[in-house]
Amino acid sequence: MTTPDAHRQALDTAERLLGQPLNLPLGPGEPATGAEFRRLATEHTFGDSWSRPGLDDRTRALISVTIAATLGTHEPLRGQVRIALGSGVTKAEIVELFIHLEAYAGAARAFDSYQTALAVFAEQADTT
Numbered sequence: 787m788t789t790p791d792a793h794r795q796a797l798d799t800a801e802r803l804l805g806q807p808l809n810l811p812l813g814p815g816e817p818a819t820g821a822e823f824r825r826l827a828t829e830h831t832f833g834d835s836w837s838r839p840g841l842d843d844r845t846r847a848l849i850s851v852t853i854a855a856t857l858g859t860h861e862p863l864r865g866q867v868r869i870a871l872g873s874g875v876t877k878a879e880i881v882e883l884f885i886h887l888e889a890y891a892g893a894a895r896a897f898d899s900y901q902t903a904l905a906v907f908a909e910q911a912d913t914t
Contacts, residue, residue, distance in 0.1 A: 788829050796833030803843065803869045847873040851883060855899035856891045863899055867906040877907055
């Protein structure tokens with residue numbers, strides 16, 4: 787069982803990493819229990835995982851981009867690339883990550899994920 791403080795701390799960590807508040811509203815047709823899923827996922831990801839000692843945010847961000855890209859999860863990858871850029875990872879380092887990923891996860895997966903990263907790079911360029 788989690789506490790309101792644990793949820794607040796997870797939301798604070800997410801906001802620090804994303805550079806904006808985490809907003810996960812229920813979508814059209816989503817049952818009310820979806821809010822509980824989102825709460826638990828937020829607490830586990832940003833409360834239990836990102837707040838652990840042992841790795842800095844930059845390292846966790848590189849690992850997270852790699853995992854999301856390898857799994858082919860586009861929306862999580864977008865968020866992880868944003869977090870990586872906000873944690874001091876450069877665009878060039880992210881490209882190197884995809885070059886390395888290609889050798890282990892395959893060219894199609896790496897190229898597809900790279901396209902998602904390019905879209906985030908373009909968003910960043912539009913806001914600067």
